[in-house]
Amino acid sequence: MTQAVRLWNDRGSVHMTLRSSEDALRFFGSLDLAAALGVVSCLRWRPDVTGFGDLPDAPHFCSIARKQNGAAGA
DSSP, X not given: OHHHHHHHHHXXXXXXXXXXXXXXXXXXXXXXXXXXXXXXXXXXXXXXXXXXXXXXXXXXXXXXXXXXXXXXXX
């Protein structure tokens, strides 16, 4: 993945940055993450509906969060 991003950044017009799940977590700031999931590999988001059984982790992360009542800006 590191080599692919390096190649893309050398030739593409938009640069990519690799981040860990911990790095991705910082983007959520003070928002409340879905407790059951947190930040997970995208293939683990809804593994029960894929029909493909156990899947490997993908190098992409996702989550869902919500603003607390009365919280200003996000």
